């Protein structure tokens with residue numbers, strides 16, 4: 001099965017080609033169809049399996065239609081390195097879509113992040129602590145959010161992010177698509 005089976009928009013197919021992806025990885029084969037259908041998906045996947053594109057491609061496809069200039073997809077990640085990697089994937093896969101992404105994490109100035117929220121970047125990739133600061137200060141306005149991804153959920157749990165994630169969830173629209181990826185699936189994550 002190739003990527004053509006998923007009927008991605010030509011702008012997204014161009015991104016797939018530009019990165020040299022020929023066939024979907026197993027997690028991509030399994031997860032992309034239900035994500036494209038708008039269903040909630042829980043995926044068991046380690047880093048290195050292609051899980052980023054497994055959620056990024058269907059999210060880009062979804063965001064191609066609908067409003068611009070509001071945050072519509074939020075990806076929560078445990079570390080700034082991972083947040084940067086995920087944002088880089090969205091940027092390269094979505095290069096021709098005109099959709100914009102913003103990486104949000106602590107340890108750096110908040111000014112550029114506030115600017116990204118203000119300009120309405122559609123995709124936000126964030127570490128929980130700093131995102132919560134922006135939420136409390138009113139820079140991040142989640143009312144237009146359609147998709148939430150919780151990536152590396154087990155690591156976020158180990159790093160003590162669960163309370164912050166719960167606080168963030170309270171502010172997000174209840175009617176949304178939720179995706180969760182984790183290398184392991186202990187009961188507390190489930």
Ligand code: AMP
Nearest residue numbers: 021023024025047048049050051052053
């Ligand atoms: P990830 O598990 O998302 O961190 O991806 C691991 C690496 O695999 C990244 O360098 C991706 O660019 C690459 N990758 C993702 N999907 C594919 C694919 N279908 N074919 C070839 N490489 C891929």
